[in-house]
Amino acid sequence: MNCEVCHLKDLEVEHYEIREVLRCILHTIIFHRALGLVRPKEIDLELFEITYVQCGDLKVEKKIDEKIEQLIGWVEKHPNKKSQICLSFYEVKNKQASWFTNKIERLYWEHWYVNLNVVQQPKTAYARSHSSKDIVDSENALEERSIRRACLETSLREVLFQIIRFVNDKKDHVPPIPNREGAISFPYEITIPSSSDSAFGMDMIKRMLQTGHPTMLS
Amino acid sequence: MASSHSDSARMEQIITEFFAKSLHIILESRSPYRSSRNFSGEQAFSSPSSSTSSSSSVRPRDKWFNLALREFPEALENLDLWRQSNHEPMIVDVILIKRSLDWDSVKLSPKPELIKNALSKDVYPNCWDFGNDDVGRGGKKEKIVERWVVQYEVKKSKDCQRGGKRSGCNVLSSFYKKSMLLLRSLYATVRLLPAYKIFRDLYLSGHIRSFSLGHRVSSFVEPFTRKEEAEMQRFGFTPVDTSCGRLCLSVQYRSSVSDISSEPSTPLSPPQLIQDYVGSPLADPLKRFPLLPVTHGSPSSVPFSRRHSWSYDQCRASPPFATCSPSPAHSEPYTSASNPTMSRLPPPGLPPHPPDTLHGPKDVASLDECYPSPIYSPSPSASPPIFIPESQLSKVLLRSESAPVNIPGLRFHNNPAIFKNQILSPSPPLREARYEVLRSYKTLGPSQTGETYETVLHGKKHLKRLSGMTSAELAFHDDFDETEYTCPFDVEDDDMAEPGSRLESFDQKGLVYEQLDPGAYLPVRKSTGAAVGALVDLLNKAPPLRQDSSISVPTSQTSGVNTCASSFPEPNQSCTEMPVKEFAPCVMASTIHVSRTASDAFEELQAYKEMKNMLLSQCEGPCNQLAYLARRMLV
Structure with a gap:
């Protein structure tokens, strides 16, 4: 089975935008992979004029929110670092028991990489905004901010279309729909960079080993 | 197979x-x-x-x-x-x-x-x-x-x-x-x-x-x-x-x-929604008959939302009053209805409508201008959506021609009438203008505004000054309305009660009025347009030259004709042409009797005519409010 990988376009976000942006992206991906009975739920973003769709599964929502919180914690500890979130879908295969007690094997068939570049807010302009010059500066900063926000909205929209295109273009690798209750037809996991980069890398390597299919990195 | x-x-x-x-x-x-x-x-x-x-x-x-x-x-x-x-x-x-x-x-x-x-x-x-x-x-x-x-x-x-x-x-x-x-x-x-x-x-x-x-x-x-x-x-x-x-x-x-x-989808707050929706002038059939008094009278009895619909223009055209103070101007009730939001909204020049639905603000404005105001007027209270019941409305209409009120025993014995007149003045065509003025007033703040007033000018001088004023400034006096005065049509009941306080309120606003020589003084502001407003109002509301001094009837509106009828017949002038109005105070009971001669009055008439011509000459397109105004003055 193929494992397809989709690297989503980099997004430059401010700290307070992480949550909405990630929710939007992750839910959109999962909605496209929720091939069980789905009652779609559309959500209007607050920061952007964008409506995205959730699959309406509360567990999914909870899991995504948890992961996002973890990521935000990580971002706070590691400012100025790119953060990559990986959403992976896999199939579970029962493996014959070996000297590893783990009988379950995950067969990954799809990885989505969400790349965020968290930028620092231009705090300096606000910190000392007593002189008129600084006030002007902060006004400029606000203006820049709104421009930047508009750019981000465009980029986010592009990312959503990137997801849709990918879903359209790559259909063959999606496994047959298992008989599962609920909207979520395929198990998935969300990986965020852990406390150290090396660990994140290790995690990836481990996962690759697990799948046994390092596969095509498109 | x-x-x-x-x-x-x-x-x-x-x-x-x-x-x-x-x-x-x-x-x-x-x-x-x-x-x-x-x-x-x-x-x-x-x-x-x-x-x-x-x-x-x-x-x-x-x-x-x-x-x-x-x-x-x-x-x-x-x-x-x-x-x-x-x-x-x-x-x-x-x-x-x-x-x-x-x-x-x-x-x-x-x-x-x-x-x-x-x-x-x-x-x-x-x-x-x-x-x-x-x-x-x-x-x-x-x-x-x-x-x-x-x-x-x-x-x-x-x-x-x-x-x-x-x-x-x-x-x-x-x-x-x-x-x-x-x-x-x-x-x-x-x-x-x-x-x-x-x-x-x-x-x-x-x-x-x-x-x-x-x-x-x-x-x-x-x-x-x-x-x-x-x-x-x-x-x-x-x-x-x-x-x-x-x-x-x-x-x-x-x-x-x-x-x-x-374009039109700027997030609107609910009050705006109402304006936008029912109040769209284009959706209002009543707008087509702006000059029919009946049309104006009837809406007051229709349900609230409807009122909004026909009053929309007024809302839009009138200033975004920050205060809820009563104002006699007809548009007030509606204005105040939308007050809370209006003050937060973009200036009235930017109607909440989708632009493409309108002929353009100008058109709407001109429609707007056609409204005879008096009928709408009185919502004295701060609670905007109050409308005059029809009964009151008719009273209002009946009373609209009555003589100016005389308020006895005032410090400015001459002035009360003036004030009252001003307050009561409908100055319908001035809504937008007043708007401007009010805005500037708000920007300046009361005290500053007060400074822009010149206390009094004498005789015809002020008329000359007035000639340079813009229509936008004409209505300044309406600001007074915003202060404290209750509905003009309520005057009957309560206006005598606290005349002093009203004056005080003016003072608070920084408007300085000095005692006038009989008939000679007007409260005129240095700011050009403001004076015009005051003057026009004064003209509209001025009491007749001679009046029974025992009469102390609160005036709501004075239409020219009526005033004329009750006024001293001037030589050389017919009622219909003669807007000559003596300044109310001078003829009022318990106020100083002014000895004015017919020649004085005639002089003034000339001045008024002069001003009228000036105003007419300024009238172009959107300015036809002035024409209307001038016509009214002379009727």
Whole structure:
């Protein structure tokens, strides 16, 4: 089975935008992979004029929110670092028991990489905004901010279309729909960079080993 | 072979259901029928939150493609053709209907109209009677903003047969799975395209717009013109191959659509919504008869919302008063009704309407100007939506010609009448002007404004000064109205009670009035226009030259004629021509009797005439308020 990988376009976000942006992206991906009975739920973003769709599964929502919180914690500890979130879908295969007690094997068939570049807010302009010059500066900063926000909205929209295109273009690798209750037809996991980069890398390597299919990195 | 037959039958069924589902998805996010997430209908999902809660009930149709959608029977009505044959393409045009010029026949409440129009879409195939009833009015423009094409392209029979041999359960399930994926991406895509923003604005936000969305489902394509084609972008979903053909889905959409919807779609607060919706001047038939007093009188008895509808213009044209203080000007009640928001809104020059629905602010303004104000006037209290009952209204009308009030025992014994007159003055054409002035007043702050006043000018001098003033400044005096004065028509009851306090209120505002020499002084401000306003008002309300001193009747309005009738017959002047009004104080009982001669009056008349001519000469287009004003003065 193929494992397809989709690297989503980099997004430059401010700290307070992480949550909405990630929710939007992750839910959109999962909605496209929720091939069980789905009652779609559309959500209007607050920061952007964008409506995205959730699959309406509360567990999914909870899991995504948890992961996002973890990521935000990580971002706070590691400012100025790119953060990559990986959403992976896999199939579970029962493996014959070996000297590893783990009988379950995950067969990954799809990885989505969400790349965020968290930028620092231009705090300096606000910190000392007593002189008129600084006030002007902060006004400029606000203006820049709104421009930047508009750019981000465009980029986010592009990312959503990137997801849709990918879903359209790559259909063959999606496994047959298992008989599962609920909207979520395929198990998935969300990986965020852990406390150290090396660990994140290790995690990836481990996962690759697990799948046994390092596969095509498109 | 039998299995292959059944497979192809299944395939056909999947395709048919795919048509149905995709139509359902498209219309659900483009047509008002589903009535949005705001409405709770009997449908399974009236809101996103409820959609999950109702998961227990799974309709058979929901199971198709494992996608449960809101009930949307209309979408299914249109499907007969494609149920018979999958080989016809299904074209869904999403149409933006813009209402423009002619709002004559638009009903007071456009909302039902909007929805009706959007619903009056034609279904299948070539009925273009979309909102026929409106086409005759010439006020509608239609524009295709999206064209969805769902199509099953059949391969040549050879291929099909070869494919058929390969076809089996796997192929079928794979096809089904892929069409599920396709439908999911369709579901997400319809919400990302620009037209969804329009849909949201129209049906989810509860705002009323000058446009609506409709749709048309047909089996053939009416080709776009080249220009249209150039404006459209295309998004093609990857076709799903089957053994016998492929299932295609694509959309052409207008990316500039968002501009259309964004113009008027600035988020409006609820009060604005009311103005926008009922109050649209274009939706107001009453506007057509602005000069008929009856028209004005009657609305006051209609329900609140209606009032808003006809008073909209006034709201718009009048200043965004920050205070809720009573004001005699007719527009006040409505203005204050919208006060809380108006003050936060962009200046009145920016009507909340979609610009394209209007002839332009000017036109509206000119309509506005035609209103005889007095009838509307009096909402004394801070509570805006209070309207005069008809009885009171008629009283008002009756009283409108009465003589100015005399307030005895005042520090400025001359002034009260002046004040009163000013306060009572309707100065209908000045609404907008006053607006300006008020705004400047607010900017300056009371104290500063006060400084701009010059206490008094003597005789004709002030008239000369006035001649340079702009219409916008004419109405300054209306500011007074904003302070503390109750409804002019309430004057009868209570205006004598606390005259002093009123004066104080003026003082607080920094308006300085000095005692006038009999008949000679006017409160005139240095600021050019303000004086004109005061003067005009004064003229309107001035008491007759001679009056029974025992009469102390609160004036509401003085129309020229009446004043004339009760005024001292001047030599050389007929009633109709003579706006000569002595300054009220001088003739009032308990005030100083002024000895004014007819020649004095005549002199003044000349000055007034001069001013009138000046005003008339300034009148152009939007300035016809001045003409009106001047006419009034001389009547």
